Amino acid sequence: MSRRADSSETRPDPRQFRRSLQRWFRLRGRDLPWRRTRDPYAILVSEFMLQQTQVVTVLPYYQRWLKRFPDFAALARAKESEVLHAWQGLGYYARARNLHAAGKFVTENCGGEIPAHTAGIAQLPGVGRYTAGALASFAFDRPEPIVEANIARVLARLTNWQDTIDTTAGRAHLWRTAESLLPMTGARDHNSALMDLGAMICLPRTPHCGACPVRRFCRAVEPALLPRKKQRPATVCLRERHAFTRQRNHVLLEQSHLRWQGMWILPRLASTPRRRPLLELDFPFTHHRVTLAVFARPAPKIAHANQQWFSLRALDRLPVPSPHRRALVQLLPLPSGSRS
Numbered sequence: 030m031s032r033r034a035d036s037s038e039t040r041p042d043p044r045q046f047r048r049s050l051q052r053w054f055r056l057r058g059r060d061l062p063w064r065r066t067r068d069p070y071a072i073l074v075s076e077f078m079l080q081q082t083q084v085v086t087v088l089p090y091y092q093r094w095l096k097r098f099p100d101f102a103a104l105a106r107a108k109e110s111e112v113l114h115a116w117q118g119l120g121y122y123a124r125a126r127n128l129h130a131a132g133k134f135v136t137e138n139c140g141g142e143i144p145a146h147t148a149g150i151a152q153l154p155g156v157g158r159y160t161a162g163a164l165a166s167f168a169f170d171r172p173e174p175i176v177e178a179n180i181a182r183v184l185a186r187l188t189n190w191q192d193t194i195d196t197t198a199g200r201a202h203l204w205r206t207a208e209s210l211l212p213m214t215g216a217r218d219h220n221s222a223l224m225d226l227g228a229m230i231c232l233p234r235t236p237h238c239g240a241c242p243v244r245r246f247c248r249a250v251e252p253a254l255l256p257r258k259k260q261r262p263a264t265v266c267l268r269e270r271h272a273f274t275r276q277r278n279h280v281l282l283e284q285s286h287l288r289w290q291g292m293w294i295l296p297r298l299a300s301t302p303r304r305r306p307l308l309e310l311d312f313p314f315t316h317h318r319v320t321l322a323v324f325a326r327p328a329p330k331i332a333h334a335n336q337q338w339f340s341l342r343a344l345d346r347l348p349v350p351s352p353h354r355r356a357l358v359q360l361l362p363l364p365s366g367s368r369s
């Protein structure tokens with residue numbers, strides 16, 4: 030017998046399913062700031078920030094971002110260094126660059142207004158099927174399905190999908206199931222409810238099936254084992270060497286053109302010095318565990334073209350990735366504002 034569930038038999042009855050889900054959502058759904066607005070710009074900002082990042086981390090960034098760049102025009106006018114600085118600490122900086130590019134695209138090509146249909150939204154830089162559907166349903170209440178991590182888990186369990194979900198067939202199954210459950214009106218609340226069900230009840234390791242509003246529609250036999258995913262690559266340990274060079278109230282930094290492109294980091298060292306590092310700290314990066322080792326180095330006579338001296342006061346306004354800012358905070362008497 031195939032391990033794959035027969036999806037035509039395992040999809041719940043859509044109307045009854047939606048009724049149960051909505052009843053629960055009206056009572057228990059999360060009150061999130063991006064759900065209190067219909068402004069497509071604010072919703073797009075939240076969607077970019079929420080990719081790979083938890084709600085609790087995003088909340089303060091979202092509020093600060095909207096104060097600093099309240100609309101597409103303000104974002105389009107900003108310099109890249111300002112955008113990276115506002116994103117600093119959220120990680121995955123390609124999202125910030127894409128959001129900046131989307132701001133310019135909407136301003137230059139769409140008269141400052143985002144298109145209200147998925148085909149138009151999908152033209153924006155960094156916008157894939159999920160984000161286009163999310164924007165169309167959350168901002169315009171269009172009947173568009175969405176599948177992100179929480180919803181994928183719920184749908185795989187509801188249909189007892191035994192194959193891996195991160196394959197072409199697995200993704201197709203999830204999108205088909207999401208479509209089959211979608212209402213023609215009220216997609217905004219429906220998609221939000223599915224997300225909240227995954228975030229609050231149908232949890233990754235310990236689903237709270239006893240409290241689940243759609244339990245009677247669920248076919249999962251061993252829900253904690255679902256969804257299945259392809260094996261991840263093993264974690265690779267890396268050691269990266271950087272220099273700490275200070276002259277009175279100035280520190281030498283280098284503008285990165287690789288990872289953290291455009292941000293300012295401690296200058297790279299080509300070889301390992303014989304002496305001990307001033308400090309070491311670890312941080313994760315995709316499937317890597319990186320050790321940042323920082324060594325004292327005397328001031329060079331001439332700095333490289335991509336290197337520059339900055340006063341300690343100026344560091345607060347610079348986009349510096351979190352691991353390098355943590356190192357600077359430990360090595361320098363920075364003003365309190367620089368420690369965020």
Ligand code: SF4
Nearest residue numbers: 186231238241247252
């Ligand atoms: S019954 Fe359990 S596994 Fe099924 S959707 Fe609800 S919480 Fe998830």
